[in-house]
Amino acid sequence: MKHIIIVPDGMFDNPVKSLGGKTPLQAAQTTNMDHMAKNGFCGLVQTIPDGMPPGSDIGNMAILGYNPKTCHTGRAPLEAANQNIMLADDEVAVRCNLATIANGVMEDYSAGHIGTKEAKELIDALNNELADDNIKFYLGKSYRHTLVLKVINPQKIKNIKTVPPHDILGKNITKYLPNGPEAVMLLKLM
Structure with missing residues (x-):
């Protein structure tokens, strides 16, 4: 017997005014799924x-x-592997989203759904200004990118607490900045 598992990851959304208050999924023709x-x-x-x-x-x-509970190390290492970024034992991958912040408030978690071509200019600029033997930014797609850090003790970076930008839309980012004993390196980059 053959099995198909359909995972509707990312399929749900907020109601859209132009769709009569329906979500994109509610408005879609789902004949095959039905x-x-x-x-x-x-x-x-x-x-x-x-x-x-x-x-x-x-x-x-x-x-x-x-x-x-035993395997999860965050989204970034999986995305780095997908980009063929090989991490050394003393390196960690960190998700690096381009976002829009105005007056300290998270306005848009995707920088206006920035295109990859425009994002490349920003990632190149970040590398020109900040990259060194311990820091490198890698281009992903749209607003989703990867930061690779060389650290003395990769286990310690697991103690850094971060909040995804999409979780704090419309909120002041101050209390959501990375925190924990090793967070200073991320805060300096931000």
């Missing part, structure tokens, strides 16, 4: 272990059979 739902088996599964923050990186890891 057919599969009607003729297949549907179910629910809790993919986020108790005590872990909900997110696609954790949920997808669980769907693929990995235990996020």
Whole structure:
């Protein structure tokens, strides 16, 4: 028997005025999904272990059979691997989003859904100003990029607490800046 698992990761959104207050999914023609739902088996599964923050990186890891409580190191190492960025034992990958902040308030977590071509100019500028033997920015897609840091003790960086920009839209970023004993290196870059 063949199985297909459909993971609607990223499919849900907020209602859109131009769609009559519907979400894009509610407004979409979902003929094939409707057919599969009607003729297949549907179910629910809790993919986020108790005590872990909900997110696609954790949920997808669980769907693929990995235990996020023991395997999850964040989104950035997976994205770095996808970009063929090989991390040395003394390097860590950090997700580096381009965002729009005005007067200390997170206005847009995606820098206006910046295009990759325009983002490349910004990533190149960051590398020209900040990169050295210990710091390098890697171009990803749109607003999603990777920062690789060379650190003395990679285990210590796990203690840094960060908040995804999309979680603080409309809020002052001050209380959401990276914190923890090793956060100073990220704060200096910001």
